[in-house]
Amino acid sequence: MDAQRGIARRLVVGLPREGLTAAWERDVAAFPPAGVILFARDFRDLDDLRRLTARLRALVRPRRLFIAMDEEGGFVSQLAGHLVVPPNAALLARGAAPGDLAWIAQVTGARLRALGVDWPFAPVADVASEPRNPVIGPRAFGAAPDPVARAVAETVRGLRSANAAVCLKHFPGHGDTVLDSHLALPRCDASREALDARELAPFRANLDADAVMTAHVVYPSLDPDRPATFSRAIVHDLLRETLGFRGVAITDALEMKGAAEGRGAFETARLALAAGCDLLLFAFHDEAVRRARLELARALVDGAIDRASYDAARPRLAAFDAAHAEPGDDELARPLASLTPDDWEPRLEAIVARGLIVRGGLPAAAASRPWRVHEPAFAHGPTLAADLAAQGIAVTSEAPGVEVIAVMTRVPFAPAEIERMRAICRERPTVLVGLQSDAFLDDVPEAALRISASDATPLTRRVVARTLGRMVTA
Numbered sequence: 001m002d003a004q005r006g007i008a009r010r011l012v013v014g015l016p017r018e019g020l021t022a023a024w025e026r027d028v029a030a031f032p033p034a035g036v037i038l039f040a041r042d043f044r045d046l047d048d049l050r051r052l053t054a055r056l057r058a059l060v061r062p063r064r065l066f067i068a069m070d071e072e073g074g075f076v077s078q079l080a081g082h083l084v085v086p087p088n089a090a091l092l093a094r095g096a097a098p099g100d101l102a103w104i105a106q107v108t109g110a111r112l113r114a115l116g117v118d119w120p121f122a123p124v125a126d127v128a129s130e131p132r133n134p135v136i137g138p139r140a141f142g143a144a145p146d147p148v149a150r151a152v153a154e155t156v157r158g159l160r161s162a163n164a165a166v167c168l169k170h171f172p173g174h175g176d177t178v179l180d181s182h183l184a185l186p187r188c189d190a191s192r193e194a195l196d197a198r199e200l201a202p203f204r205a206n207l208d209a210d211a212v213m214t215a216h217v218v219y220p221s222l223d224p225d226r227p228a229t230f231s232r233a234i235v236h237d238l239l240r241e242t243l244g245f246r247g248v249a250i251t252d253a254l255e256m257k258g259a260a261e262g263r264g265a266f267e268t269a270r271l272a273l274a275a276g277c278d279l280l281l282f283a284f285h286d287e288a289v290r291r292a293r294l295e296l297a298r299a300l301v302d303g304a305i306d307r308a309s310y311d312a313a314r315p316r317l318a319a320f321d322a323a324h325a326e327p328g329d330d331e332l333a334r335p336l337a338s339l340t341p342d343d344w345e346p347r348l349e350a351i352v353a354r355g356l357i358v359r360g361g362l363p364a365a366a367a368s369r370p371w372r373v374h375e376p377a378f379a380h381g382p383t384l385a386a387d388l389a390a391q392g393i394a395v396t397s398e399a400p401g402v403e404v405i406a407v408m409t410r411v412p413f414a415p416a417e418i419e420r421m422r423a424i425c426r427e428r429p430t431v432l433v434g435l436q437s438d439a440f441l442d443d444v445p446e447a448a449l450r451i452s453a454s455d456a457t458p459l460t461r462r463v464v465a466r467t468l469g470r471m472v473t474a
Contacts, residue, residue, distance in 0.1 A: 003297035004472060008279065009034050009036070010313070011293065012068060012250065014287035015042050020055070027290065029059050034279055034317070035066035035119065040078040046115060046336050049082075053116025064321050067167070068119040070141060071112060072455050073104070074455050075436065083111065083379040084345055087352060087455035088436075089124055090138035093151050094454075095355025100347070101151055103157025113327040114334040118164060121213060123155040124436075125168040125202040126175035131439035135180040137410045138436055138454040142174075145201035152202045156209055160373060165324045168206060169213035170252060171239060172228060173199025181216040181258030185227060192221040202241055211238065211248040217260025229259055236276035236309075248313075248320045250279040265292035271307060278313040343458065352463040357452035359441075362402070363429045363437060367472050370394040370423020376408045382460025384433070384465060391469025402448075403428055408435040408456045418443045433464060 012035035016024050019042070036056050038096040043049040057065050069078050074088030085102045086092060093101075105123075114122055126149050128140035141151035152168065159166045170181075172195060178185035190199065203212065214229040222238065223231040229251050239245045254260060254268040263271075269280045273296075282289050300307045371393055373385040384406050385395045403424055413421075418440065424430055425446035432447040434440065435456035444450070451467070452461050 003300050004293055005031055007251075007293050007300065008032060009294045010273070010280055011035075012037055012066070012279050012281045014039065014199050014283055020052075021225055024208035024285065025059055028056075028285075031293065032063040032065065033285075037068040037070070037121075037281065038117065039070070039283075040081070046079075046082050046298055046339075049115050049117075050332065054332075057116070057317070064326065065274060066119045066324075066359045067117045068121055068167075068375070069112065070118045070122070071108060071117075071120045072122045072124060074138065074457060075138060075319065080457065081110070084348070084459055085457060086348055087355075087457050087460045088138035088452040089141045089151070089353060090128065091355045091460065093141040093147065093355075094357070095351040095353065096151075097351075097354075099154075101154040102161070102241040102349055104348075105155045106161045107160025107344065109164035110331075112164060113331050114164060114339055116332060118327055118329055119167065119211075120159065121167045121169060122159070123166070123168065124170075124172060125149075125153050126151045126208065127198050127202065129176045129198060130178060130237070131437070132178050132360070133175060133437075134178070134410045134412070135182065136175045136177075138173055145198045149202040149205035152206050156206055165210045165320070167211040167213050167250065168203060168209045170215035170217070171203055171212045171249075172215065172218055172219065172222070174215045175199065177217055177379070181252070182256045183219060185216065185258045185261060187218040187220065189220060195219065195221060203245075207243060207245050207247075209247055209312060210323065211250055211279075212245060213250050213281075214272075214275075216252055216256055226271075226275075227258060229254075229277065230268075230275050230370035232275045234275070240276060245456075246316065248278045248316050249276060250437045251277050251281050253281050253283040255283050266288055266295040269291065269296055270305065271301065273310060273401050276309060277311075278316055332467040334399060348459055350464050351469065352453075352460050355454075356450070356467060357438075358462065358467065360447065360449040362431070362449055362471050363470075365401050366429065370396035370398070371402045371404055372396055372398070372400035372404065373404045375404075375406040378408075378456065378458070378461075381461065382462050387462050388468060389464050389467035391472075392473060393427075393465075393469060399445060401429070403430040404433065405430060406433040406435055407440065410437040412437075413440050413443070422446050431468065435461070457469065 008031035011033040065282040073086035077085045124139045126136045126140045128143045141148045176188045179186035214228045223233040228234040375384045429448040431449045433451045441450045
């Protein structure tokens with residue numbers, strides 16, 4: 001029992017797929033984890049989120065429970081639809097004035113703590129060096145290491161000012177891959193020298209961060225056999241010994257295919273502990289995780305887990321706990337309306353407007369002819385067509401004078417799809433709008449106008465429509 005409780009304190013778990021049940025609550029009360037990660041699927045609204053975080057903490061008292069959330073802004077946001085959230089990091093970095101990133105992070109951190117969440121898994125410290133990357137892309141602050149390092153530092157400063165813990169991800173860098181580690185095991189074939197100069201730079205510049213999340217990526221120049229999460233050469237030797245990081249190392253979710261392919265929960269957890277990870281992240285807490293907890297406890301008692309390496313995490317975890325108080329009653333009592341500053345949307349809109357990359361121009365006929373909009377379904381907010389109509393632009397479903405093609409994808413287009421867009425552009429004046437990864441814009445030079453937004457939040461779509469409206473009336 002004691003060994004199981006010790007192993008439980010190395011886990012950060014998601015809720016069961018069926019939500020809180022009496023059996024799950026009994027298990028968590030008996031074996032309190034170090035933390036719980038929440039997703040948008042777990043709560044109906046912000047009041048419900050507050051009730052949920054309070055219930056979770058009550059279950060494990062007197063133990064300290066961190067409540068985590070992937071809250072980067074943009075498309076990695078659990079609060080989207082409940083609050084106006086900032087856009088993707090790539091767009092922020094292009095449009096931010098000095099101090100903007102810290103202000104955004106401070107507001108985000110204060111919002112989260114007021115809702116009972118005290119550990120955002122942010123910021124992303126990856127360098128977006130591979131335009132075809134399907135998982136990082138606009139989540140990163142840019143494609144060059146030094147600007148990314150500075151943006152990460154400012155974001156960390158803002159989160160810290162709100163008393164939120166921070167977690168840099170994904171060490172040693174997930175930006176130079178062409179596979180999504182949720183779906184497969186990527187590899188980064190950069191040389192050690194290239195990794196040192198590019199991928200490691202934002203982490204090296206921010207070693208005072210509270211935590212670092214490992215990447216499920218193979219780096220042959222560092223360890224040809226194991227992804228970073230399972231590599232002692234990377235987690236212990238590089239992160240701890242070479243870089244000197246003294247904070248907490250947590251895995252990315254161990255259910256992801258990059259970690260779990262061919263392995264069960266016990267094996268992924270055992271390998272991560274052996275590599276030197278302090279905390280093990282599971283996006284769901286189910287019977288497989290409970291079995292893994294028991295098997296890990298047995299392995300610990302039997303000596304199959306190296307005790308010295310296991311115990312080395314204790315002071316790091318204790319320091320992490322001591323450095324971050326739970327959200328206080330005054331924070332949790334904040335009216336929900338107060339979570340958004342009065343200047344939040346105007347200031348974000350100004351950042352977005354500065355960050356848009358606009359190439360080309362509209363034909364004269366754009367002012368007098370209707371526009372037809374091709375766009376994906378959005379989870380929140382009005383359509384781009386509705387935003388354009390609000391700017392006084394005539395929108396039609398019939399043969400138009402101008403085509404608008406809005407693209408929201410991080411997956412590279414097949415050549416046939418690129419050729420289809422080029423054909424449309426040759427047929428009539430076309431506006432291409434990139435709402436996530438925007439590398440495809442360079443492949444369609446025939447477009448009359450190309451807009452790189454790198455973000456698809458409702459606020460950004462509104463600014464894109466406003467930009468187009470002003471071009472029509474100019």
